[in-house]
Amino acid sequence: MIKRDAAEAVLRQNGWLSHQPEDFQNEVLRRSILLYYSPGEVIYRFGDDLGGIHGLVDGIVTVNIAPPDSAPRLIHMGKPGGWTGENCFLTRQPRRVELRAVSEACLIHLPLDQMDQMASADPTVIRNFSHILMNAVEVLIRVIHDLQKPDPDRRIASVLQRITWTAEQPIPLTQTEIGTMACVSRRQVNAALKRFVENGWVKTSYRSIIVLHAEELRRFAAEDD
Known part of the structure; x- marks a missing residue:
């Protein structure tokens, strides 16, 4: 402690x-x-x-x-x-x-x-x-x-970037909980995370997400601004 x-x-x-x-x-x-x-x-x-x-x-x-x-x-x-x-x-x-x-x-x-x-x-x-x-x-x-962004992927990116404060810090939230914060369905979160993993921005494991490149998520989320 x-x-x-x-x-x-x-x-x-x-x-x-x-x-x-x-x-x-x-x-x-x-x-x-x-x-x-x-x-x-x-x-x-x-x-x-x-x-x-x-x-x-x-x-x-x-x-x-x-x-x-x-x-x-x-x-x-x-x-x-x-x-x-x-x-x-x-x-x-x-x-x-x-x-x-x-x-x-x-x-x-x-x-x-x-x-x-x-x-x-x-x-x-x-x-x-x-x-x-x-x-x-x-x-x-x-x-x-963030919730006023019309694109669901950018809302999800905004949530992940907003709640990340150190690299390699796991986010211990379920996809349903991420969906609640981004006002999207669990299926939309799942699809977005797959794209983010392919881009190298995040990695996922059971009940947790690790943001590898918060700045890339921020840039992506800001494209609607």
Whole structure:
């Protein structure tokens, strides 16, 4: 398991926290808890009570969202340095996202009461925490943009490129799950992956995909833009 010092180093160097002032980084990490999750374990569910924020240190987690009257669907995968859970702090409303570990995962959790204490001592930190929300908006803009591509192969390429952050990192999703994210059928995903394999962009194995050339996928997906 990842040790505390190594976990903090990941978050200082990647994502939202890495762009915050050092004093703020130190305070967030000083007040946080290191947590470990097993594959399939739910970190929190849509509608759960108020809670704090989570930062992904290592592993793979899925982000599932939906309108209040619908079942959550897979829309994105977290990457190391990504944080979520800010809505409870900003709106005092229950969870609007489901976060689930796909592999063994390590996260750092800043409890809501600790966020409140920080904001009470210095109200300007609300702006720092709000940056997490803006990062989420940027992701949703990208998701919507990708889904508006008329060609299904380019939507699939966009999904694979979007959820890949390191070469040779397996994507542990089924073709059905990829299809959900790209709004296509499993058969369309299967056909597209065969073409991508022939082009040397990806390789596939049971229940996982490895992106070999994310830049080639990006170029292909962008041809509709």
